[in-house]
Amino acid sequence: MTTTTPRAAHGSAATAAPAGAPRRRRRPTLAPYVLSAPAVLLYVAFLAVPIAYAVYLSFRGLRLTGGGAFGRRREVWVGADNYVAALTDPELGAGLLRLLVYGAIAVPLTLGLALLFALLLDMRGARLVRFSRTAIFLPYAVPGVIATLLWGFMYLPSTSPFSWVTRRLADVTIPFLDVPLLYPSLANIAIWGGVGFNMIILYTSLRGIPDEISESARLDGASEWQIALRIKVPLVGPALVLTGLFALIGTLQVYGEPATLKPMTSAISWTFVPLMKIYRDAFLRDDLPLAAASSVVLALGTLVVSIALLRLGQRRVFGEQS
Amino acid sequence: MRTTKLVAVATAALTCVALAACSSGSGDEAADGDGPITLDYWAWGTSQPGLVEAWNAANPDVQVRHTDAGGGTDSSAKLLTATRADEAPDVAVVEYNTLPAMIVGDVAADITEQVDEETKGAFTDAVWGLTTFNDAIYGIPQDVGPMALVYNEARLAELGVAVPTTWAEFADAAAAVRAADPDTYLATFAPGEFGFFSGMAQQAGAEWWSVDGETWTVGIDDEPSRAVADYWQDLVDRDLVKVESLLTPEWNAQLNAGNILSWPSALWAPGVIYGVAPDMAGQWALAKLPQWEAGDDRVAFQGGSAVVVTTSSEHPAEAARFAAWINSSEEGAAIQIETGQYPASLTGQELATQSEPPVLMPQQTDFWTLAAEIAGSTLPDISWGPNVNVASSAFQDAMQAAADSGTPFRDALATTQETVVEDMTTTGFDVQE
Numbered sequence: 001m002t003t004t005t006p007r008a009a010h011g012s013a014a015t016a017a018p019a020g021a022p023r024r025r026r027r028p029t030l031a032p033y034v035l036s037a038p039a040v041l042l043y044v045a046f047l048a049v050p051i052a053y054a055v056y057l058s059f060r061g062l063r064l065t066g067g068g069a070f071g072r073r074r075e076v077w078v079g080a081d082n083y084v085a086a087l088t089d090p091e092l093g094a095g096l097l098r099l100l101v102y103g104a105i106a107v108p109l110t111l112g113l114a115l116l117f118a119l120l121l122d123m124r125g126a127r128l129v130r131f132s133r134t135a136i137f138l139p140y141a142v143p144g145v146i147a148t149l150l151w152g153f154m155y156l157p158s159t160s161p162f163s164w165v166t167r168r169l170a171d172v173t174i175p176f177l178d179v180p181l182l183y184p185s186l187a188n189i190a191i192w193g194g195v196g197f198n199m200i201i202l203y204t205s206l207r208g209i210p211d212e213i214s215e216s217a218r219l220d221g222a223s224e225w226q227i228a229l230r231i232k233v234p235l236v237g238p239a240l241v242l243t244g245l246f247a248l249i250g251t252l253q254v255y256g257e258p259a260t261l262k263p264m265t266s267a268i269s270w271t272f273v274p275l276m277k278i279y280r281d282a283f284l285r286d287d288l289p290l291a292a293a294s295s296v297v298l299a300l301g302t303l304v305v306s307i308a309l310l311r312l313g314q315r316r317v318f319g320e321q322s
Numbered sequence: 323m324r325t326t327k328l329v330a331v332a333t334a335a336l337t338c339v340a341l342a343a344c345s346s347g348s349g350d351e352a353a354d355g356d357g358p359i360t361l362d363y364w365a366w367g368t369s370q371p372g373l374v375e376a377w378n379a380a381n382p383d384v385q386v387r388h389t390d391a392g393g394g395t396d397s398s399a400k401l402l403t404a405t406r407a408d409e410a411p412d413v414a415v416v417e418y419n420t421l422p423a424m425i426v427g428d429v430a431a432d433i434t435e436q437v438d439e440e441t442k443g444a445f446t447d448a449v450w451g452l453t454t455f456n457d458a459i460y461g462i463p464q465d466v467g468p469m470a471l472v473y474n475e476a477r478l479a480e481l482g483v484a485v486p487t488t489w490a491e492f493a494d495a496a497a498a499v500r501a502a503d504p505d506t507y508l509a510t511f512a513p514g515e516f517g518f519f520s521g522m523a524q525q526a527g528a529e530w531w532s533v534d535g536e537t538w539t540v541g542i543d544d545e546p547s548r549a550v551a552d553y554w555q556d557l558v559d560r561d562l563v564k565v566e567s568l569l570t571p572e573w574n575a576q577l578n579a580g581n582i583l584s585w586p587s588a589l590w591a592p593g594v595i596y597g598v599a600p601d602m603a604g605q606w607a608l609a610k611l612p613q614w615e616a617g618d619d620r621v622a623f624q625g626g627s628a629v630v631v632t633t634s635s636e637h638p639a640e641a642a643r644f645a646a647w648i649n650s651s652e653e654g655a656a657i658q659i660e661t662g663q664y665p666a667s668l669t670g671q672e673l674a675t676q677s678e679p680p681v682l683m684p685q686q687t688d689f690w691t692l693a694a695e696i697a698g699s700t701l702p703d704i705s706w707g708p709n710v711n712v713a714s715s716a717f718q719d720a721m722q723a724a725a726d727s728g729t730p731f732r733d734a735l736a737t738t739q740e741t742v743v744e745d746m747t748t749t750g751f752d753v754q755e
Binding site for chain 1: 395426427537538565570571572712715719726748751752
């Protein structure tokens, strides 16, 4: 804890200085420092310090000291060993590839359905708007683990209602939890839970579009679908970029669904997705440093992809507007 | 200026010392005085509260505070982290196959000096072998899981299939069950069951880890293990056993429907089955685990745990006394049996013969006598390695991938062996393949 105090003081000085600089005539006051201190302190204590510690840890390793068959494992400096191990492990790449398949199903469908529902609710003459909005949003309120268990039981051969029907009709059981059906099955859980949340964001954004714009299009003879596709969708572009970004980050951080389904199927290994591998390294293999290195790699990757998406999104969405 | 700075530094230093003293544990203040000392004890399972209560009542000077820090895997991960943070308890339960990892992780202390002859005499040599490494004792055995076969007596009789006593008979029985009822399997083969597979391999003569002086030998891919892999491969290929994870909703449903007729596992199995299929009470029974050679009489352990004194403990002598008492006294054994734990001590196993059979098999009046007989024929010299955690996750992934893709199980053993040796070499162990 002793190291946080000087860091905090330094941090707050650095952020507050530019704000105070142009106002030369006024006497310097404590107010900016005092007001920003809580945020800076919290940021340093709960974000900067843990990240710095994780980075530090990623260069350490537990190695045998004292020799002998029962020597003691102690933490020593190992340089970039953990990064080499993390990046050369084929399972990390395989995990990312599995995420890609999963994301290719989950992201477009979640966003597509969310947009469709939002447009339908926003359409002139839509009925039961409030009820439908709540009904579509409701699955988001179900905790991820509960949702996964619930779907898990609907996938397992002996408890699945779908397989019960197909067994009656054609004597086949649907292998929901075996590759390749496993990917859509997993994606389905995310779509079921995620559509409502994204729909609310898009719907709120749609409500922000002035009525006059739709009105004038209508006077020009545009149909409701034309208004939706040609006018509304481009105008909610920024909201689409935002939800797309959330979906992408959410995909890279998938953990709960496969980890909860793991006991139900042999198709999910300990290294099925990158975060499961990180968890295994940290808590099953007692290799926190390797887990730290993999986490740093994953975080940097997420950052790069997010920035790239934001850049691309901004150019397209805001470029067209101006 | 100088003096104020000095004072500040001194104050800070003192505060640190005070904080460190506080954080390093429980009741240390009282240790030097005459007041009672407090030991922290991390353990899971239903028997623990009773054991702690009994000890506390008899020992007002050494009070024990029990914390349930999760099951075997969780608890050992926490012990390693807590030891590094200097926050570890004084005493903790550790599974036998995790014990070496706890020794090299500097969690378990050498208690050879604290163990008296009376305590030593309370256990068989085979059981002591589980907590003794290079002649040093690192824990007092608590419970054991000698391997055994539990089977659906009623259904097997109905299908006219005899209880197998060798693995060859087991394969024939599996075929007979399939022929008699195509919806039914004699058993499940769960590819990810590390404890079961290693136990079977040990019964066949495998030595997955062994130590000679300073050098480790890893034998996960040795001949006996490959033979075990090939044995199950054959049953799986001929569709004589069901490939499935255990205790999933799917498996439980099949078990309750009478479509899975046996479970080669260990003495704790009746309690587990009763937990998922209480309606089957009276239908199931216990038998000895099949043997590789007819007339042999040897089994490995699947599961079981010991109580270790940690290196962080300030009161190792009292901690060892507590560990010895709960695990070798008659009072302790009575509580263990009452709560469904099979005692590791001979005292406990003898006491168990006088109790009622498990609720799943009330008709089997010789249950505990048979259990004691099985426990008496366990293999000595079973030794685990310092990275069983690495082995078990690698084994699960490799075996399940093999089962899914149809590649040979014996290749999965090679993969596991490779991962384990690589991990040990990276850590700095001297390994001979």
